[in-house]
Amino acid sequence: MSDDIAPRTAALSHLRRSKLKKGDPVALPLTMASMFHLPGAPEGFAQYGRFSNGTWEAVEDMLAHLEDAPVLGFPSGMAAVAAAFFAVLKAGDKILLPSDGYYTTRVLSERFLTRLGVTYDLRPTATFLDGGFEGYRLVFIETPANPGLDLCDIEAVVDAAHAAGAIxxxxxxxxxxxxxxxxxxxxxxxxxxxTKAPNGHSDVLFGHVASRDREIMAAVSDWRKLAGGIPGPFEAWQVHRGLETLDVRFQRMCDTAEFLAEKLGKRDDLTALRYPGLAGDPSHNLARAQMLRFGFLIGMTLENETKAEAFIDGCELLQPATSFGGVHSSAERRARWGDAVAPGFVRLSVGCEPAGQLWRAIETSLDAAKR
Structure with a gap:
């Protein structure tokens, strides 16, 4: 853990303390309300459930503490992406997206942004700097890219994009x-x-937008209030609970992923292996420069679809499921969703199981899939 982030994680579960009065509950109360007692002038008080909620605000405080920036919560990650787009884009704008990032962002742009006069281009994450950024209003990066785990240099992209006038x-x-x-x-x-590691328990959808630009956050806030893309109080309460253990879970997941990647790298039945923490990974040097940890996702490619599915189904400590970041390890063959990966590519999300037990289960299933 970086010395810069450790104080933030240490204070995370104590953020409510400064606001507590004697006799108040230590655990965050769940505020289930659409209406609030509001006689007289409404300014400065809770007004209506689409405008604010005490449970959301507690979660936003935690996320803002981690991001070191103002945060707004949303009912899913894609709701956060949509809010960022619709808050800052207008007809005639052009945006740049990763061709190998999460596919739903591209689908949203194709089906809805283009109808409103916003155009987009695609570019692979690994060569994202190639071609420059002239003419773009917004440049969208995802690094490591999901699912292939290619990286781009965030600082270099930011410098070049800002020089071209892009967000x-x-x-x-x-x-x-x-x-x-x-x-x-x-x-x-x-x-x-x-929804992923911050909540960590695979039981809720949630997302957030963070920015240190006041005008951007004001626009995102207006979009959320007027479009109604608000998180539910109970879902916010669940994420609050999950965030209190994020540091412990994330460290365990990353430690285990590093252990597993080294083990997987010694096998001869994988046709490809991607993990930024491996010294031989194409993105390793960049990962060391711009990431605090190497993450909990591993990309592993088996010979074909049949062997990949047999491995996933046969591993007693892997949950066959889409999404990632839960306390349980999970895996899926991403080609089934149309991602541009090999038929035998498996995205492995490492959870919180004991590393040795998890490796033995993975090894046993890989051995069986070879036969």
Missing amino acids: VVADNTTMTPLGQRPLDLGADIVVASD
Whole structure:
């Protein structure tokens, strides 16, 4: 853990303390209300459930503490992405997206932004700097890219994009603020799906937008209030609970992923292996420079679809499921969603199981899939 982030994680579960009065509950109360007692002038008080909620605000405080920036919560990661887009874009703007990032961002742009006169181009994450950024209003990066785990140099992209007059939005879902800090590297906006590791229990959808630019956050806030893309109080309460253990879980997950990647790198039945923490990974040097940890995602490619599915289904400590970041390790063959990966590519999300037991289960299933 970086010395810079450790004080933030230490204070995270104590943020409520300064606001507590004697006899108040230590655990965050759940505020389930659409209406609030509001006689007289409404300014300065809770007014209506679409405008504010005490439970959301507690979660936003925690995320803002981690991001070191103002934060607004949303009902999913894609709601956060959409809010960032619709708050800052207008007809005639052009945006640049990663061709190998989370596919739904591209689908949103194709199906809805183009109808409103916003055009987009695609570029691979590994060569994202190639071609420059002239003419773009917004440059959207995702590093490590999901699912292939290629990286781009955040600072270099930010410098070049800003010189061309573009805003940089970074999707930091795969890393969380504990593993990578795009705002510190100059990005204008961070978006993330807190459905993943921040919540960590695979039982809620949530997302957030963070920015140190007041005008951007004011626009995102207006979009949320007027469009109604608000998080539910109970979902916010669940994420608050998850964030209190993020540091412990994230460290365990990253430590185990590093252990597993080294083991997997010695096998001869994988046709490819991607993990930024491996010395031989194409992105390793860049990962060392801009990431605090190497993450908990591993990309492993088996010979074909049949062997990949047999490995996933046969491993007793892997949950076959989409999404990632839970306390349980999970895996899926991403080609089934149309990602541009080999048929045998498996995205492995490392959870919190004991590393030795998890490796033995993975090894046993890989051995069985070879036969």
